[in-house]
Amino acid sequence: MSRADHMDVAAYALGVLDAQDAERFEEHLATCWACAAELETMVPVVGLLSGIDGEAMAALEQTHTDPALLDRTLMAVRRDRRRTRVRQLLATAAAVVVFGGVSAAAAGMLGDEPAPPQAVPTPGAPTVAPSGEPGDPNDPGVGGKEAIEGDQHNATDPATGVQTTMWLARKEYGTQIAVQLSRLPGPRTCRLVMVRKNATSEVVSSWSVPVGGYGTNQNQLPLELTITTSTPVRDMDKLQVQSVDANGVASPLVTVDGI
Incomplete structure (x- = not known):
């Protein structure tokens, strides 16, 4: 029993031995349990190895004795492996392109769907005057307009007819005063005077009224101002809008009492 007999297991399993060698190996197989066991383990993979032809196997056998043939074989194997890697890379790239196209199409389909409805904020309720009087429909905060911060005070002067709403x-710094004036004719110069509970007063702001006035037949839009003062609300007694003539003499137009 030679070493070559043991080396013929794979060749026999693949069916590449000629008739004489196959017969010789079968005679050896009948008395060699080691080869029989090895052949049994190779049976499941014979189908995978069936793609190797006899010429390739013979060439492989010759590489043991022919160094030049071994080099050529190794070069051929390396080229084949490179081609295989290139094919794998191309296949991977193609798969990525296809997947990317499918993803883009799916994103496009999703983009065509209508956006879910969003909640619309409910407009804040208008501030109610402390006096209990109904709010003026033209006041900010009434009829869907945004509410103004602060306590609301309404007043109408019976002599001049000027109307005001103040918030x-x-x-922390004092008081923010939002002023709305209507039925205010022009042209004239006006000012807002704050009278404190200690009888002192302060000119909080001043402005000019154009010819058309504010909240009049010529200009229906009211005048709106936002003013700040360092005096806290608790120290205020009243707020008065005054008209100032060319000589600096002031006369009241409308007064908010009982702050």
Whole structure:
């Protein structure tokens, strides 16, 4: 029993031995349990190895004795492996392109879908005057307009007919005063005077009224101002809008009492 007999297991399993060698190996197989066991383990993979032809196997056998043939064989194997890697890379790239196209199409389909409805904020309720009087429909905060911060005070002067709504908001620095004036004819110069509970007063702001006035037949839009003062609300007694003539003499137009 020679070493070559043991080396013929794979060749026999693949069916590449000629008739004489196959017969000789079968005679050896009948008395060699090691080869029989090895052949049994190779049976499941014979189908995978069936793609190797006899010429390739013979060439492989010759590489043991022919160094030049071994080099050529190794070069051929390397080229084949490179081609295989290139094919794998191309296949991977193609798969990525196809997947990317499918993803883009799916994103496009999703993009065509209508956006879910969003909640619309409910407009804030208008501030109610402390006096209990109904709010003026033209006031900010009424009829869907945004509410103004602070306590609301309404007043109409019976002599001049000027109307005002003022909102007083307590702040750390003092008081924020939002003023709305209508039925205010022009041209004239006006000012807002704050009278404190200690009988002192302060000119909080001043402005000019054009010819058309504010909240009049010529200009229906009211005048809206936002003013700040360092005086807190608790120290205020009243707020008065005054008209100032060319000589600096002031006369009241409308007064908000009982702040």
